[in-house]
Amino acid sequence: MSTRAAFVKHLFQGLRWYEASEYALLMLFIVSISIQWHIALWCLILLCANTLIKIIVTRHIGNPALNRPTRVCLGLMMLFYIVYAISGTYSSQPDEALSTASMMLPLLLFPLLFILGDTRYLHPRRISALAYLLAATLTLRFIFMLIRSAFHTADSQLFTCTTSTFATLLVQAASLLTQQTPFPQLDYPIFLIPIRAVAHLFNNTPIEHIKPFQFDPLHHNYLSLYILTAISLLYTSLVHHWQSPRWHRPRWFVLVDILLLSLYILLSGSRSGIVAWVFLATACLLHLAFSKKQWRTLGIIIAATVLIIGISYWALPKPYKHITDTAKNVLRGEQGDVRQTLWQSGLSTVKERPLFGYGCDGYWDALFEQYRTHDCLHATIQQFSTHNQYLETTLSTGIVGLAVMLAMIAMPVVLALRRPHRNLPMLLFTVVYATCIFFEATFGRQMGLLFISFWYCLILLYPLSPNSHPSNT
Numbered sequence: 001m002s003t004r005a006a007f008v009k010h011l012f013q014g015l016r017w018y019e020a021s022e023y024a025l026l027m028l029f030i031v032s033i034s035i036q037w038h039i040a041l042w043c044l045i046l047l048c049a050n051t052l053i054k055i056i057v058t059r060h061i062g063n064p065a066l067n068r069p070t071r072v073c074l075g076l077m078m079l080f081y082i083v084y085a086i087s088g089t090y091s092s093q094p095d096e097a098l099s100t101a102s103m104m105l106p107l108l109l110f111p112l113l114f115i116l117g118d119t120r121y122l123h124p125r126r127i128s129a130l131a132y133l134l135a136a137t138l139t140l141r142f143i144f145m146l147i148r149s150a151f152h153t154a155d156s157q158l159f160t161c162t163t164s165t166f167a168t169l170l171v172q173a174a175s176l177l178t179q180q181t182p183f184p185q186l187d188y189p190i191f192l193i194p195i196r197a198v199a200h201l202f203n204n205t206p207i208e209h210i211k212p213f214q215f216d217p218l219h220h221n222y223l224s225l226y227i228l229t230a231i232s233l234l235y236t237s238l239v240h241h242w243q244s245p246r247w248h249r250p251r252w253f254v255l256v257d258i259l260l261l262s263l264y265i266l267l268s269g270s271r272s273g274i275v276a277w278v279f280l281a282t283a284c285l286l287h288l289a290f291s292k293k294q295w296r297t298l299g300i301i302i303a304a305t306v307l308i309i310g311i312s313y314w315a316l317p318k319p320y321k322h323i324t325d326t327a328k329n330v331l332r333g334e335q336g337d338v339r340q341t342l343w344q345s346g347l348s349t350v351k352e353r354p355l356f357g358y359g360c361d362g363y364w365d366a367l368f369e370q371y372r373t374h375d376c377l378h379a380t381i382q383q384f385s386t387h388n389q390y391l392e393t394t395l396s397t398g399i400v401g402l403a404v405m406l407a408m409i410a411m412p413v414v415l416a417l418r419r420p421h422r423n424l425p426m427l428l429f430t431v432v433y434a435t436c437i438f439f440e441a442t443f444g445r446q447m448g449l450l451f452i453s454f455w456y457c458l459i460l461l462y463p464l465s466p467n468s469h470p471s472n473t
Helices: 002-012 017-033 037-058 068-090 094-103 106-116 124-178 188-202 220-241 250-268 271-292 295-315 317-331 338-350 364-373 377-382 389-418 420-436 446-461
Strands: none
Touching: 002 017, 002 124, 017 037, 017 124, 017 446, 037 106, 037 446, 068 094, 068 106, 068 389, 068 446, 106 446, 124 220, 124 250, 220 250, 220 271, 220 420, 220 446, 250 271, 271 420, 338 364, 338 389, 389 420, 420 446
């Protein structure tokens, strides 16, 4: 405990009061975004207030740590928000457009925080501590979900032993009396009769509200975004410290944590998360092969990855089956996934107004009409988005907005390729979030906006390398 206290004390040592408060808010933001995004939003508001106080106290506006390429990247994020805000002026839904523009303010506020406030106190060690805090928070969440699922299973087994026979007879008798199949919309032979039916019926819960147990209630795409970002930051730190004598033991803890977080994605049942994990793993392997020339390490990692995939497929085949079934349906020309219809409808809607789009939130009527045309009434009733941020941006702001968004994504990649040792975290983070937003309209929720805009700015300014420091040029 004393070692941890000394470590925390060392992180805050030498900081002025407004810098210490800002760093504490950054820590709280990282913890809360994975637990409750409302708290993270309040952290952003407090960070804005702290930056204003810092400017007044120091009588200085601006961040000396910024170089020109970094300013361009931050400027592109702000420009992306401005394009969205401007599109609200010609939207057919001005009230909804104003609400969406207000919700998307993190895309403007986070770049401004780093542009206006001096953050040179955030040296690489403090940034690394923030990365480890993200990984630790997600690991603790994973352990909590494991315990939660264990209690759920134990409770279900106990309930099954005592009421299985009674519940089965009760439901069968009801089906005979009504001459109907009980709960046809649910897979009741597996879990409903022995585990859920009687308990929920006694609690007067509507049958349509009964859902199977979820390992983690957090939306799987956002959860994958958080986990994969943590994995990319852990990998970067691991590579940079691998030869350090002090990391002889910690590196194995980091490797185990990466494996645990990978298992977390698998248990969440996220197909998009598994696909994004494959892209991230490929990027890491390419880095080891062509940048580090670590052929032996590369072979060990590939062998371990194959072993993990084999064991997880044997133990948890369902997520893999979802992916293979979807691929088979697509190859046969059949409906592979509901996203396929959503994307087709979105593309058809974009063709009507390709240049400037329909304006922020002004495309819904046209999109719902395409849903009906493509025989996807369920998407109309549930008011689904296209589940693709690239399409959502094009629908709102047209090709102009999409071009700004792609530039915002691509510019840090160009910088990362020019300076791979200094910008590896940004490169891997871009691989993660650029893949995740392909499967979800991530900017449509605060939990996605807050997370991406924060780590985009932080990693862009301060790459996680022990030998790198913010440039003053």
